[in-house]
Amino acid sequence: MRKVDAIMEYYNRDARYCIRCGSQMESRPDREGKLRATCTGCGWIFYRNPIPAAACVIFDEQGRLLLIKRRCEPKPGEWALPSGYIEIDQTPEETAVAEMREETGLVGEVDRFLGYFVGHSPLYQSILSFGYLMRVTGGKLEAGDDAAEARYVAPSEAPPVAFASHRRYIALAHGLAR
Ligand SMILES: [Zn+2]
Numbered sequence: 001m002r003k004v005d006a007i008m009e010y011y012n013r014d015a016r017y018c019i020r021c022g023s024q025m026e027s028r029p030d031r032e033g034k035l036r037a038t039c040t041g042c043g044w045i046f047y048r049n050p051i052p053a054a055a056c057v058i059f060d061e062q063g064r065l066l067l068i069k070r071r072c073e074p075k076p077g078e079w080a081l082p083s084g085y086i087e088i089d090q091t092p093e094e095t096a097v098a099e100m101r102e103e104t105g106l107v108g109e110v111d112r113f114l115g116y117f118v119g120h121s122p123l124y125q126s127i128l129s130f131g132y133l134m135r136v137t138g139g140k141l142e143a144g145d146d147a148a149e150a151r152y153v154a155p156s157e158a159p160p161v162a163f164a165s166h167r168r169y170i171a172l173a174h175g176l177a178r
Contacts, residue, residue: 014027014048018039018041021044023040024041025037025040026038050118051128052085053084053086053127053130054084054093054129054130055080055081055099055132057114057131057132057133057172058136059173063155064154065153066104066150067152067158068081068103068148068150069148069149070146073122073123078160079158080161082100084103092130096110096130096132097109097134103144103145103147103150105139105150106139106140108135108138110134110135111132111133111134112132113131113132114132115168116128116129117129117164117169119163127165131172
């Protein structure tokens with residue numbers, strides 16, 4: 001079984017044991033009648049929600065787009081925007097700034113919010129992603145963290161971008177979508 005399949009199987013299965021008390025979970029209707037994994041011991045409910053993420057559109061002075069080659073699942077080896085999942089103590093903007101720095105070595109700040117996208121994820125079923133146009137304020141371009149490569153590409157030489165959400169943010173940044 002591929003690693004991604006194993007992870008998908010894990011996430012598409014409801015929780016079997018409570019993360020609070022360790023008792024078995026069972027599928028029970030909530031007040032609205034929707035079936036949810038519920039702890040048979042303490043009553044804790046496993047709510048499943050889209051996983052929040054943030055992505056960065058970064059251009060250089062020649063209008064070339066910064067892309068990274070992904071090292072990790074999903075879609076390792078493919079090109080994408082610098083992006084990552086929002087940590088519990090971060091705003092989406094803070095995630096964008098942090099991912100930009102970790103994956104590209106560049107220091108920056110949010111120029112403007114481009115839009116959001118809800119998409120299917122092979123790992124987490126549903127991702128709610130926020131796209132930002134970023135302004136570079138410092139740093140030195142160098143791939144890091146889960147980026148194998150980071151480089152600016154001209155529109156004519158751009159490789160396919162792995163995620164529909166990222167393709168949409170690039171179009172929005174170019175004024176080609178709304
Ligand atoms: Zn419990």
